[in-house]
Amino acid sequence: MTATGTRFEPGTFTPAPGAGRYGRMLLTHARIETSLTLRHGEQILLTLLIPLALLVGLSLLDFLPTGELGSLSRVDWVTPRILALAVLSSAFTGQAIALGFDRRYGVLKRLSATALPRWLLVAGRLVAALVVVLLQVVVLGIVAALLRWSPSGAGIGAAIVLLVLGTLAFGALGVLLGGALRAEAVLALANIVWFVLLLAGGILMAPSSLPGVLGDLVALLPSGALAEGLRAALVDGMFAWDALATLAVWAVAAGAIATRTTKLT
Amino acid sequence: MSAAVEITGLVKRFGAVTAVDGLDLKMPRAGLLALLGPNGAGKTTTVEICEGFLRPDTGTVRVLGLDPARDGAALRPRIGVMPQGGGAYPGVRAEEMLRLVAACAATPLDPAWLLDVLGLASARRTPFKRLSGGQQQRLSLACALVGRPELVFLDEPTAGMDPQARRLVWDLLAALRADGVSVLLTTHLMEEAETLADEVVIVDGGRVIAQGSPSALTAEHAEDAQLRFKARPGLNTDLLSAALPEGYLVRESSPGAYRVAGLVNPQVVSTVTAWCAQQGVLAEELHVGKRDLEEVFLELTGRELRT
Ligand SMILES: Nc1ncnc2c1ncn2[C@@H]1O[C@H](COP(=O)(O)OP(=O)(O)O)[C@@H](O)[C@H]1O
Numbered sequence: 001m002t003a004t005g006t007r008f009e010p011g012t013f014t015p016a017p018g019a020g021r022y023g024r025m026l027l028t029h030a031r032i033e034t035s036l037t038l039r040h041g042e043q044i045l046l047t048l049l050i051p052l053a054l055l056v057g058l059s060l061l062d063f064l065p066t067g068e069l070g071s072l073s074r075v076d077w078v079t080p081r082i083l084a085l086a087v088l089s090s091a092f093t094g095q096a097i098a099l100g101f102d103r104r105y106g107v108l109k110r111l112s113a114t115a116l117p118r119w120l121l122v123a124g125r126l127v128a129a130l131v132v133v134l135l136q137v138v139v140l141g142i143v144a145a146l147l148r149w150s151p152s153g154a155g156i157g158a159a160i161v162l163l164v165l166g167t168l169a170f171g172a173l174g175v176l177l178g179g180a181l182r183a184e185a186v187l188a189l190a191n192i193v194w195f196v197l198l199l200a201g202g203i204l205m206a207p208s209s210l211p212g213v214l215g216d217l218v219a220l221l222p223s224g225a226l227a228e229g230l231r232a233a234l235v236d237g238m239f240a241w242d243a244l245a246t247l248a249v250w251a252v253a254a255g256a257i258a259t260r261t262t263k264l265t
Numbered sequence: 266m267s268a269a270v271e272i273t274g275l276v277k278r279f280g281a282v283t284a285v286d287g288l289d290l291k292m293p294r295a296g297l298l299a300l301l302g303p304n305g306a307g308k309t310t311t312v313e314i315c316e317g318f319l320r321p322d323t324g325t326v327r328v329l330g331l332d333p334a335r336d337g338a339a340l341r342p343r344i345g346v347m348p349q350g351g352g353a354y355p356g357v358r359a360e361e362m363l364r365l366v367a368a369c370a371a372t373p374l375d376p377a378w379l380l381d382v383l384g385l386a387s388a389r390r391t392p393f394k395r396l397s398g399g400q401q402q403r404l405s406l407a408c409a410l411v412g413r414p415e416l417v418f419l420d421e422p423t424a425g426m427d428p429q430a431r432r433l434v435w436d437l438l439a440a441l442r443a444d445g446v447s448v449l450l451t452t453h454l455m456e457e458a459e460t461l462a463d464e465v466v467i468v469d470g471g472r473v474i475a476q477g478s479p480s481a482l483t484a485e486h487a488e489d490a491q492l493r494f495k496a497r498p499g500l501n502t503d504l505l506s507a508a509l510p511e512g513y514l515v516r517e518s519s520p521g522a523y524r525v526a527g528l529v530n531p532q533v534v535s536t537v538t539a540w541c542a543q544q545g546v547l548a549e550e551l552h553v554g555k556r557d558l559e560e561v562f563l564e565l566t567g568r569e570l571r572t
């Protein structure tokens with residue numbers, strides 16, 4: 001080729017291979033994953049606007065099965081459940097849909113052809129999921145505070161542990177779904193599951209308000225466990241070990257299956 | 266030093282389909298090898314096995330002396346990969362994507378410079394899914410090169426590019442080769458293989474059917490098939506053969522493309538043109554000389570490369 005000498009200095013591409021530093025890879029990867037979520041209109045609707053609307057609506061209007069309230073203010077009853085919804089929305093539904101389309105566009109294959117190790121590919125997504133949950137909790141917490149939310153101070157630590165574990169459990173389930181099916185199927189299924197868990201999975205209705213064994217079963221769902229655990233922490237200041245154990249089992253089981261079933265493309 | 270790529274007896278099946286069927290290949294360091302073959306020949310499967318994405322059913326594969334299926338973690342920092350059809354987050358900006366891949370390497374090239382060189386400077390902030398096919402390909406190529414690899418695998422690197430972008434990429438590949446990078450690319454473009462490659466490996470049906478430098482491949486059996494011309498399809502080749510001296514054979518290799526097998530001399534050329542004139546047809550693109558890879562392929566398989 002004749003033009004070569006003029007376009008590229010000799011030595012421009014002289015090999016200098018080697019892996020980058022893990023810290024930098026993780027930071028760059030997690031930052032991109034986070035900003036892709038925050039830039040995506042539908043993701044914002046799902047992860048922030050809908051939970052916000054429900055938080056405000058249910059706190060101000062009289063929709064609730066008020067029999068449950070007792071001496072509680074509506075916002076104190078609603079906020080822990082909306083935090084559970086926020087985790088379900090971003091770590092599960094948002095994550096699954098994004099992964100479904102990422103696979104379609106070949107990004108997993110692209111990244112696994114670099115020096116980025118597999119564990120880091122997962123870690124980057126996890127860090128991003130935790131950052132998004134943190135942002136959701138801050139925004140929802142501020143709005144709830146404006147609505148005179150008064151959480152139990154004793155339960156804050158427990159709530160943080162539950163939110164992290166809930167993010168891991170729902171994140172693993174999201175990867176399980178998003179890594180297995182075609183993008184369109186993931187989109188449909190992730191939204192259906194979101195809706196079903198919201199209405200019947202222990203988020204809007206407490207498991208205890210459901211008849212018979214149904215309540216016990218719903219408490220074993222990750223949504224029921226997270227909502228009940230957060231209620232126990234933020235309303236009663238209690239550490240709900242059963243909810244924690246339930247979430248841990250979901251996280252480990254879904255993670256173990258997902259590492260086997262997730263397809264790159 | 267071990268070869269860049271060494272493949273022996275590679276077989277890969279997908280259910281009933283045998284994608285790679287006993288392929289052998291040896292690629293020395295610091296050369297450019299083109300895997301040339303029609304769609305479905307098994308090029309992508311072979312390359313993906315070299316990259317560690319697929320595992321061979323039988324056979325051994327060594328890339329830079331390593332087994333890609335087992336030593337992937339040690340191999341990946343040393344190679345650059347351009348998958349067929351590219352790959353990026355749908356919503357990621359071109360520059361973000363390249364910076365992410367650059368962050369995975371110890372001493373990467375400057376991403377901004379690379380985008381500029383590849384004509385992507387104006388698309389830096391464009392989301393991947395809004396880039397044109399050719400732009401996506403160029404970004405993907407940038408991702409393969411940014412880590413300064415010693416070996417790159419490029420699967421149909423110029424697919425979907427306009428001729429100008431293709432020239433640019435050819436220049437870039439020549440520069441890579443000149444700087445001592447080993448390049449294995451797949452293509453179904455004859456011209457690409459002929460222009461760039463030190464070594465061409467022609468594959469069909471998952472097997473190597475010929476290999477050598479472009480000039481060696483086209484010079485083999487050089488005494489055959491030296492006169493070609495084009496005319497309207499459906500000429501009576503038996504009549505033309507009869508008009509020529511004993512031992513010459515005329516064949517319509519594809520509709521409207523004719524070949525005269527046998528030693529060419531001025532007598533033969535004038536007989537062919539005179540016969541065509543007699544039939545009232547114009548013989549176009551009358552060509553005497555070496556075969557090109559297109560014909561080598563046709564001769565070996567009886568089929569056109571581009572179908
Ligand atoms: N994942 C797969 N599942 C089933 N068949 C496949 C798969 N990948 C490739 N094939 C088949 O293997 C053959 C070779 O394909 P490929 O390696 O992509 O060829 P090329 O890259 O030369 O076009 C084709 O017949 C193709 O349909």
Ligand SMILES: [Mg+2]
Pocket residue numbers: 308309310349420
């Ligand atoms: Mg291919």
